Amino acid sequence: MAEDTCPRGHARTPKNTYIYPDGIKHQCRPCKAAATLRYRSTPKGRAAVKRANHTYEISLGGFLRIRTYYLRTAREAVLRQLADLAEEEACLM
Numbered sequence: 526m527a528e529d530t531c532p533r534g535h536a537r538t539p540k541n542t543y544i545y546p547d548g549i550k551h552q553c554r555p556c557k558a559a560a561t562l563r564y565r566s567t568p569k570g571r572a573a574v575k576r577a578n579h580t581y582e583i584s585l586g587g588f589l590r591i592r593t594y595y596l597r598t599a600r601e602a603v604l605r606q607l608a609d610l611a612e613e614e615a616c617l618m
């Protein structure tokens with residue numbers, strides 16, 4: 526009888542049961558949804574929601590720093606390849 530419903534009276538069906546990625550822990554979906562809503566109304570939960578929804582705008586300065594970094598990395602890669610080629614040629618001679 527205890528197997529048929531959760532402590533709050535929701536039916537225990539496979540569709541109604543969330544199984545955690547560990548494959549062992551499980552929770553009634555309606556209860557889990559209610560718990561999520563409760564969590565989101567706490568200061569900690571509100572902060573988490575805000576953090577999750579936050580989008581970052583790239584400033585021009587940040588954009589240029591990233592471009593510069595990529596260009597430097599690409600140049601270093603080309604120079605490394607040229608050095609390898611020169612070494613190979615030296616071996617052939």
Ligand SMILES: [Zn+2]
Binds near residue numbers: 531532553554556
């Ligand atoms: Zn429940």
